[in-house]
Each structure stands twice: as C-alpha cells, then as structure tokens.
Amino acid sequence: MGRFTNESSIITPYKRHDAQGQPPMPYTPYQSTLKRSPSQPLIYLPHTLSEITGPVYGHGEIGETDNDLTRQHKEQPQGERIIVTGHVLDSNSRPVPNTLVEIWQANAAGRYLHVKDQHPAPLDPNFSGAGRTMTDENGAYRFITIKPGAYPWFNHYNAWRPAHIHFSIFGRAFLSRLVTQMYFPGDPLFAHDPIYQSIPDEKARERMIAKFDIETTQPQWALGYRFDVVIRGPVATPFET
Numbered sequence: 372m373g374r375f376t377n378e379s380s381i382i383t384p385y386k387r388h389d390a391q392g393q394p395p396m397p398y399t400p401y402q403s404t405l406k407r408s409p410s411q412p413l414i415y416l417p418h419t420l421s422e423i424t425g426p427v428y429g430h431g432e433i434g435e436t437d438n439d440l441t442r443q444h445k446e447q448p449q450g451e452r453i454i455v456t457g458h459v460l461d462s463n464s465r466p467v468p469n470t471l472v473e474i475w476q477a478n479a480a481g482r483y484l485h486v487k488d489q490h491p492a493p494l495d496p497n498f499s500g501a502g503r504t505m506t507d508e509n510g511a512y513r514f515i516t517i518k519p520g521a522y523p524w525f526n527h528y529n530a531w532r533p534a535h536i537h538f539s540i541f542g543r544a545f546l547s548r549l550v551t552q553m554y555f556p557g558d559p560l561f562a563h564d565p566i567y568q569s570i571p572d573e574k575a576r577e578r579m580i581a582k583f584d585i586e587t588t589q590p591q592w593a594l595g596y597r598f599d600v601v602i603r604g605p606v607a608t609p610f611e612t
C-alpha cells in the first residue's frame with residue numbers, strides 16, 4: 372500500500388488489526404452479539420484518501436467541566452475520585468493530536484443514568500456519567516471522574532460486569548474511530564465476563580486494563596490511572612463488541 376500526499380502532510384494507510392487481538396463476531400457466550408453480528412464474511416475495502424483523511428470534525432463547544440465529571444453538578448458526586456489520563460496513538464505509534472475522546476460510565480453504585488438501567492442501586496443527583504475532551508498536541512488526554520461500580524446484567528445467571536469506563540475516540544478520520552472499555556487492574560470479575568473474555572489474545576485483553584500510576588495520583592485528593600489507547604493496527608486496543 373502506497374502513501375497518499377495531500378497539501379500539508381503525508382498520510383499513511385492504517386495497518387490492519389490482528390484477529391487474535393479483537394473479539395470474534397459473533398461470540399456465543401456474549402448473547403447480544405448473536406443478534407448484531409454480520410451474517411456474511413466482512414469485505415475489506417482498500418484505503419483511499421477519503422477513508423484516511425475525512426471527514427474532519429470541528430472542535431464543537433467543549434465546556435469547561437466536560438472533562439471533569441465531578442464538577443458537572445451543584446455538589447460532588449459520591450464515590451472514589453480518580454484521574455484517568457493517557458495518550459492516543461495511531462498504528463505507527465504516533466500520537467494523535469486534537470482528537471475527540473468521549474467517555475460514559477456508571478456511577479459509584481454501578482447504576483447508569485439511563486431509562487433502561489433499573490436495577491436496585493441508587494442514582495446520584497450529582498453525577499451524569501458522561502464526559503469529553505480533546506487530545507493536546509502530544510496526543511494526551513485527561514479526565515477527572517469517580518470510580519464506577521460493577522453492575523449486574525442479564526447475559527447469563529449471576530452476570531456482573533467488571534467496573535469499566537466506556538471510551539470513544541475519533542482518531543484521524545471516520546474509519547479510525549475506536550469504541551472500547553477501560554477496566555481497572557486486578558478486578559475479580561474478569562474471569563467471569565464474556566465481553567472481556569471475548570478477546571482471544573490475553574495480551575490484547577490486558578491492553579484494555581488501565582495501570583495504577585502513583586505519579587498521576589494526587590496526595591489527599593485522587594488516585595491516578597494511565598490508559599494509553601492505540602486506535603488501529605496489530606497492537607490496537609480491542610474494540611468492544
């Protein structure tokens with residue numbers, strides 16, 4: 372595959388994913404994938420200039436507290452305050468600057484502010500669970516939030532999701548968008564979670580786990596976690612199914 376030139380830069384096509392680093396579709400233990408998986412094999416399209424460079428999203432109106440989920444209401448939310456930070460990288464390990472990173476998550480009790488989540492855990496009037504930010508010129512992003520709780524779901528008997536934060540990263544162009552989940556180290560629910568277990572390669576699975584980081588941790592205030600995301604290529608952070 373050659374390289375494409377536009378007015379301002381040389382654009383390199385994406386490297387393809389490693390199949391063992393991504394969940395198969397469908398993945399029988401995760402029942403919802405049976406309904407939403409393609410029934411025919413995927414067709415790989417060649418990368419042309421339009422897939423690699425566009426569309427270009429504007430920065431939109433990102434508000435002052437969009438990257439701080441603990442300051443979006445009158446009071447502080449309940450739960451353990453955390454800092455989540457890292458870099459967004461492309462398939463050539465280059466930082467991806469000025470890209471939109473969005474997160475959504477359950478509250479500290481494991482409840483989403485969503486009509487479909489009616490399990491018996493409290494909502495928090497001071498926590499919406501949604502945030503967004505742009506990466507800086509070095510591809511770095513940073514959120515302040517609270518650690519989400521584990522929550523039950525209906526996939527199988529006694530099914531519980533490990534605590535996680537959902538991430539969407541737009542990357543350089545439409546085809547590079549990544550939607551994934553960030554987990555916390557040492558969660559005892561990993562072994563029982565078909566979404567986490569759907570990734571065949573154990574090393575790829577571990578790329579979805581944030582690292583506790585004492586340097587990011589702030590005294591008397593918040594624990595820090597680092598979560599670097601690779602949006603494409605053989606060492607990409609796995610997609611969620």
Ligand SMILES: [Fe+2]
Nearest residue numbers: 477532535537
């Ligand atoms: Fe979730």
